Every structure is written in structure tokens, then in C-alpha cells.
Amino acid sequence: MSSTKMGTVERIAEDLLKPELDDRSYRVIRLPNKLEALLVHDPDTDKASAAVNVNVGNFSDADDMPGMAHAVEHLLFMGTKKYPLENAYNQYLASNSGMSNAYTAATETNYFFEVAATSHSGDEKPDTPTSPSATQAKGPLHGALDRFAQFFVEPLFLESTLDRELRAVDSENKKNLQSDMWRLMQLNKSLSNPAHPYHHFSTGNLQTLKEDPEKRGLEVRSEFIKFYEAHYSANRMKLVLLGRESLDEMEEWVSDLFSHVQNKDLPQNRWDDVQPWTAEHLGKQIFAKPVMDMRSLDIYFPFMDEEHYYESQPNRYISHLIGHEGPGSILAYIKAKGWANGLSAGPLPICPGAAFFTINVRLTPEGLKNYREVARVIFEYIAMIKEGEPQQWIYDEMKNLAEVEFRFKQKTPASRFASNLSSKMQKPHPREWLLSTGLLRKYDPALIKEALSYLRPDNFRMLIVAQDYPGDWDQKEKWYGTEHKVEDIPQDFMADIRKAYETTSANRLPDLHLPHKNEFVPTRLSVEKKEVSEPAKTPKLIRHDDHVRLWYKKDDRFWVPKGTFNISLRNPLVWATPANVVKARFYCELVRDALNEYAYDAELAGLDYSLGISIFGLDISVGGYNDKMSVLLEKVLTSMRDLVVKPERFSIIKERLTRAYKNAEYQQPYYQVSDYTRYLTAERSWLNEQYASELQHIEVEDVACFFPQILRQNHIEVLAHGNLYKEDALRMTDLVESTLKSRTLPESQWHVRRNVIIPPGSNYIYERTLKDPANVNNGIEYLLYIGDINDAVLRAKLLLFAQMTDEPAFDQLRSKEQLGYVVWSGARYSSTTIGYRVIIQSERVAGYLEHRIENFLSMFQKTLEEMPDSDFERHKRSLINRRLEKLKNLGSETSRFWSHIGSEYFDFVQNEADAANVRSLTKSDLIQFYNQFINPQSTTRGKLSIHLKAQATALASTPQQQKTQLLTRLRTLLEKAQLAVDADRLEAAFAEVEVSSGDERLIVDTMKTVLDGMGLAEQQTKQALDSMASSVGVELKHIGIQPKRFEGQSGQTVNGFGQEAVTYITNVPEYKARLNVSAGPNPVTDISEFEDFDAKL
Known part of the structure; x- marks a missing residue:
């Protein structure tokens, strides 16, 4: 026990069972407000992390406002009372080599971040323990944790961010509309018991979270605050904190920062009195038409909730046998028949009190024709398993493999580790076993037989997915529009399934049998450990x-x-x-x-x-x-x-x-x-x-x-x-x-990798129309050519520029302008060249996205020039920490070596060279880099954009819709200039104007007529028209119309040229043939220097 101002901190566990090589220390504590935390001291980590898992998710959404939990997750990031700036949290993380994310699931919402473990960069020596800076200053973890804790203490739900974040949720939903994973998941949910929250639409969209509630007279911000106040409570929260600090120091921080989270003593979210599927939902075959060309058979059994069976985990025995791919398995048989490409099986937990057991078969065309036979074989195999007693040798083999895996488990990235463990803490595992939940501890044949009893003909339904069968889908799912058809499993088919389920060894398919003993189980697990002063950096x-x-x-x-x-x-x-x-x-x-x-x-x-x-x-x-x-x-x-x-x-x-x-x-x-x-x-x-x-x-x-x-x-x-x-x-x-x-x-015949060089002053655009007719999203990759990948100083400048623009690009293009859910910027490495790129997926047309990217890059010039030296140095330190981040496991080192071998540069210490070069960069270096390679006004930069255009679009599709959208946007521009224009007057003036022609002169002249009729001062009219002339082209692009520039219009300059300077690529071989190509890779270090034929290794 330890005491704080808020009461006594209870220490729950310290002796956690951990892998053999785990050098971390652990402690589980409970604060007076009942928030439970796992503290993890790792003396060598270079990344610290924290995660909070809250026992509330989309199952708690109001029935008439789906997506509430997801929206609240988004809104918590947008400012708190202590840190009111909406992007204060992400700015802090970005300047300290950090990142953050969150997700909303059925019964939990998980927030996590990672950040540099120390305030010094990776190639500097830390302050000595006796120095004032070491004893007085707290590292980046404390600052991040302070900001993070405020999400759960006093979030602001800022009115100014509400509409933008709801549009971000809407954009996220639109990103998923053509994803078969999301479509089929929601189809299963929509075809379930409306009395169970599994029926909910989980993501939410603008309609469910704003438009419909407002029509009902609700003030949506108040609804989100009510949801937060009703469901967010300290006793429902599990915190994981990983850092270099001692357990005592972390305990003090957690107590100080999280004791202020209000405890409402809320019960665990459970739905024990209702099930996702009732009898009327079983015995069905559902046919669904996918977006992708795919065929599958899914069999779903309502299953036992294994939450309290963590010692025996009976599903694993059943999953192992049904999902086996060796001789005697279901897959081996149906694959030999030419019916299947793959099979998987396992539990699907829904919530405390409910679960499914699922069997997925990836069918061939013949398998689709014979899906009934496939189902029959599955039930015959189930009959074989349940006929005899469970086999302990099978369980023991699984137990042995699980123990070996746990014994030699290696570290994972900090934020993944924290996020996963905070979720596990919501389960009733003994706290000493939190790290070892994958172990099988108890053989319980009776429980295995009970679990098997759920896999029977009167307790399942099936989903058949194919683009061309049966063809007569007669319904569309509400949220994703998935075409489907639901019918009772035909009586003759059900009779065949019952017959298969009742087979005995005498009349069963002889090809089906239990697996043989696994000859690959490892037995030699010794490691000769020789201490080294420093691990070798190269093979x-x-x-x-x-x-x-x-x-x-x-x-x-x-x-x-x-x-x-x-x-x-x-x-x-x-x-x-x-x-x-x-x-x-x-x-x-x-x-x-x-x-x-x-x-x-x-x-x-x-x-x-x-x-x-x-x-x-x-x-x-x-x-x-x-x-x-x-x-x-x-x-x-x-x-x-x-x-x-x-x-x-x-x-x-x-x-x-x-x-x-x-x-x-x-x-x-x-x-x-x-x-x-x-x-x-x-x-x-x-x-x-x-x-x-x-x-x-x-x-x-x-x-x-x-x-x-x-x-x-x-x-x-x-x-x-x-x-x-x-x-x-x-x-x-x-x-x-x-x-x-x-x-x-011979080496003369080896393939040499090279890249084309995008020349200075070029402005290329390549356009393609997407094949999916129903996808409403457009895409752009905006690429600026930088130079030779082997130019170490240039590479360092690019990396630092990418570091400095990472958070601002996301904040401006996604958070503020709401261009789309997917916004990403950073360095692009090719085989021999490097570049800077921005990727956006959006409902907005690619031409408009390009304009907004250009605008952001133009604005960043001022940000860079006015950046305080302290911020510049923080960015350098953050990047150096990233480049020198420690490898977490053996596989990551193998991947690094193989990547450098494959590059043919053999630059095994590239990250260290990058860190050293970044350290010596000055702000003037970056300004020069910006002016040469990035600035949209530069005559020396080379640019290539790829525009992917949607066939379907959420934008206006008819000339009248386009006109309505444009007039709305023009009125908004005038209102910003404090000019109120009557909507009827505007519509009357544009009645005969063909907006869809894109004629900017005609639109501006028509607006002049409108303004002249308003009796404005001449200077006021001129200012409004000047603003209109410079903006109308952008507004046309925004609604999907290509503007036609009128003579004498200066417009925006791109690469030192006007709009006509764009070169559209229509013939790729011809385009490549006109450009120079880079040299092939040239080793950074002569390969002979790596030779060590006589080494005693």
C-alpha cells in the first residue's frame, strides 16, 4: 500500500509470470477511485507508452443514434480544460518522437500513445543522476501522460471541432463502404436480434450523429457529453504505463494524474439476459453479393462465453482440429475434391455473455456449386470429434507449443504492448497471469465436450458469399447496401446435415481422421549466450x-x-x-x-x-x-x-x-x-x-x-x-x-534497379478512373522528386522536413479542412531515389485535393521561417530518436539486414548516419531545401501527381445540382466578406448560366451584375469581385468542374508557370522514354570489407 492525497493506492500484484528473457518489472495497482493500472518498468526501452481501455463501446450507443461511442472517441482528442488547444496532445507527441491512436469496439474504447522514453536524443548521453536537469526535469512520458489523463478528467467537447470530427467519422465510414469485411460484418449484425446491441451500426455517419438527431430537436454536443458522463468512470478504466522510470515513480505519476478521474461505480457492461440470435435467426442460409470477386461459406454457431474458462480455453482444442490443414483434415479432403482454397475456424467473442464459433471456407467455383457437400463434410468431422473422448495427447501437444512460445516471447512495439494489455485487463484473468493468457493450464475434457455440444444442426446458420450466385438477391442491407437474400435452409439439405452429424466410424468418410503427432515440435531449445560489449551492426x-x-x-x-x-x-x-x-x-x-x-x-x-x-x-x-x-x-x-x-x-x-x-x-x-x-x-x-x-x-x-x-x-x-x-x-x-x-x-546479367528522374521545373499529372463503380472516394499521391537516395545529407534534410510537416499536414488537411479520413505525408523511398509525398483519399475530386496540398505547402513556408530555434531542435531530436530506435526482436533485425542486402547499397548503419547528419542541420539548410524542392513557386522542383477518380461520387452529378452547390459556396464567400446576398436574387441571376461549362469569366460577370444591383460602394464591389475571381476556380474544382480560365487572369502559379504548364501523362512508355534514369545502386561500403571467411562465429 502507498498513501496519496486522494487516499490509499492498493498494490494488487507484482510477481507476474513472464517470459524467460523478459527483463521488465511489473506492478498492478488500484487507485482510490478504483482505476486499475499495470505499471511496467523497462530500463532499456527507448519508447514509453500508455494506454487506457474503457469498458464502453458501440454496444452502449443509443438505438436511435448509432456511432455515439465512436464519435466520443474522436472528440476526446479535441482539447481539454487544462490543454484547450485542439491539437496540443498530438503536437506534443510529434515533437517527442511520438504517435497516438484509438479504436472503438463493441464493449471497449481503447486510447494509446507512445513517446520518446527520454528527453535526450538517441545518440546523446543522458544527464547524470546528480545533475539538476536529471533530478528536476521529468521526461517526455510525464508530459504526454498529463495531457492524456485530461481526456478522462475534463474534456471540452469543443463546439468548434464538433462538426469537423463528425465529418471525420463520416469519412471513416465512407472509407469502409466498399470493404467486404465491413459489409459482411454489418450484414450479420443487421440480421440479428434487434433487442441485442450486436444489431447496432457501430461506426456511425453524419446522418446518424448529426442530421437525424438535429431533426428530432436534439443538441448533439449535449448528447455526446451525456454519453461520456453516463459511461466513462474510473472503475471501468484499465491503464497500462510503460517507461524507464521506476515503478515507484510511475505509481506516483499515475496517482497524481489519474486520481482525479471521477468514479461513478458503474457496473460492467453485460448483456446476459438476451442473445444476438434467437431461434428465428438460426437454420437460415444467407446469400450475399460481395464487392470483390470472392466466394466463401461461413458457418456460425452460437457458442459458450469462455470469459471465465481462461485456464482450459476449450475452444482451442476444437479450433485446432476443425481448422487443421494436414492429412485427415476437413481442408485436406475438400481441397483434394477441388472445392476449397482454404479454411479457418475459431471463436468470435461478442460481449460478456455471448459468442459465436465460426468456420470459414474459401471456396473454388466447384466448391460453390457443392457448398452443401462442403457443409456436410464439416458436420461429419464434428461428429467424429464428439464421438470419442477428447484426446489428452492433442491437448498436451498444444500446451507444450504454447509454453515454448511464451517462454521465448520477444518484445513488441511499446504502444501495441500497452494497448493489448489494457484490453486484457478488462477480462477476469488473475493479475499474475496478464502476460501469459496464451498458456493452457488445465485439461478439462468435460468442458471440451460441453463446448462441442454447441456445434450441432439445430444451432447454426450459414452465409454463402459470391458475386454470381444465386443472382436473385432481393434485399439491401441498410447501412452498407449489401445485396442479400435470406431463406430457411431447405429441408432436404438440413436432413443431409443431420445425417452427417449422426454418422459413426462405420459409415464415415475414411479420409477424415484426427491429425498425427507433430514431428516439428522443437526439442532443442538451447541458446549459447556469449556476452558482447556491443552487438554487431552488420552481418x-x-x-x-x-x-x-x-x-x-x-x-x-x-x-x-x-x-x-x-x-x-x-x-x-x-x-x-x-x-x-x-x-x-x-x-x-x-x-x-x-x-x-x-x-x-x-x-x-x-x-x-x-x-x-x-x-x-x-x-x-x-x-x-x-x-x-x-x-x-x-x-x-x-x-x-x-x-x-x-x-x-x-x-x-x-x-x-x-x-x-x-x-x-x-x-x-x-x-x-x-x-x-x-x-x-x-x-x-x-x-x-x-x-x-x-x-x-x-x-x-x-x-x-x-x-x-x-x-x-x-x-x-x-x-x-x-x-x-x-x-x-x-x-x-x-x-x-x-x-x-x-x-x-554472371554478374553482367543481374537485373539492375533504377528509377526515372523527374526533371526540375516539371509538373506531371497522371489520371486514372477507378474500376469500382460504387466507390465514392478519390485518391491522390502528390510526389515531389528530391534526388539520389545515396546522398546522405539530402536524405537527412528530407527526413527532417517530413518530420516537421507530419503533424501540421494532418491537422490542416484532415482535422481542419476535413478533406478525408486518410491523410498521410512523409518521405518516399524508391530503389535509387527519394521524394516527398502526400496521400489523401477523399470524396473531393483530386484536382481540388492537389490545390489544397499546394496551399498547405505554401503556408508552411511561413511556419518554417518563423519556427523558434527550440522547436526546430525538438524536431531534430524527435527524428534522431526515431532513426536510432532500438530493434524489438530478432525478426526486426533480420528484416533490416535483408532490406539493406536487397537494396545493394549494403548501408547497414544508414540510420546512424542519418541521425548524425540530422544533428548538424540548421534551419537555413531546411529553408534552402524547401525553396529548391518543395515551394510551389519554385522553378527547380519536380512534381508528379497521380489522380485516381471515382466513378461514383458524393458530389453533384447533374448541372442543376452543380449550380446549387456553387451558389451555396459563393454565398459563403460573400458572407465572409460581410456581404449578405438574397438566395432568390442569386438564383434568378444564374437562371440561364451554364455553371457546368466551368467558364470563370461568365460566373464572375454574373456576380458583378448581382453586386451592382445591391447598391454597394464601388470599392466594396471591386474587392468582392477580386476575391471572387481568385477563388471561383477552386470552388469549381471543389464540386467536380474543371475551370476554364479567362484571358488576362493571373490565377495561381504552379512551378513558376500558369495552369497550362501541367503535363498530363497519357502514354506511360513515351513519358518514361523522355526522362533520364538514375544510376544503379553503388555500395556505400566496398563489399570486400564485409568478408570474414575465417571468423569463429
């Missing part, structure tokens, strides 16, 4: 000849019995043409398909592999527990070498690839836009539509003849990293050579 080349380059590093940092063996088989054929790319991808899919049953056991045992293509050739990776790594590697290599292309599997995978390429063009615009940027900036790159076109003509013999050419001759690049000895690395490399028996590929 070494322990073999380097014409055929093989083997990079190696034995782990000296994380000490886990894991490793990774990455291979790149370099062959220029793979990336020579779009057809070759498709054939290579086809080959990889066929190999993975052939290996699926074998490799599944390895995956369960923490050992995985991947096989894919890159611009260099084929990439293979085997990683996980190193005990049986070479066994899996050998199987992968022999499967690659000996692949037989079977026509029946070829057809299934061809159909799958066809859908994949098609669906890629139905992704959200902000996903797609980067593909187009890559297409326009890489010397050799293609689009999904080009791959799809080639795929149509590829047959079995094409793939069968192609892959031996790749394997026959190549250069082998290898990275062996982790708990591996030098001999292990050399032996596995020999295995690659001896298995594939390839010839050496």
Missing part, C-alpha cells in the same frame, strides 16, 4: 564467390532459439516481362499449394517458410525455431525442383490469380495509388491489369517449361541469422546448391 560475408554470397550473423542481442535463412535466387528472366512475372508467381503458388499439408505442422510448431518473387528473381525464406529448420528447408527446395504441374490444381490456381489481379483494382484508392506511383517512377514496372491480361494466355506447359529455366542458372544470395552456427549456415547453403544444381549467373 559478415562468410562465403563470397561467383555463385554464392552468404551473409551471416549469429544472434548476439535477443538470445532466442530461433533463426531465419533467407535466399534470393537471382535470375533476370523473372522480371523481364509481365508474362514472366505472372508465370513466376504461378509457379510459387503451385509450390505452396503442393506443400500445404506438409508445412502446416511446421507452422503450428513455430517454423514457417515463404516463397515469392522479387525484381531479382525468386525469394525463399525459412524461419522460426531453428531445431528442425534444415528439414523444412530441404523439403521446400525439393518441392521447388520436382514440382509437377497438375492440370486440375493449375486451373484452380489460375482462377484464384485471376480474381487476385481483378480484386487489386477494387482496393481502396489509397492502396492503389502507390502502385501507379511505382509504375511511373520505376524503370521497369507493370500494373495488375497488364498481369491480368497476360494470365489469360498462360497454360500448364508455359509454367512447366518456365520454372526450370529459373532454377537452372542463377546467383544465390543468402542471409543466415539467429541461433545458428557458422557451420549451420554453410551446410544449409550447400543444401541449396546440391538440391538445385544450378549454374552460375
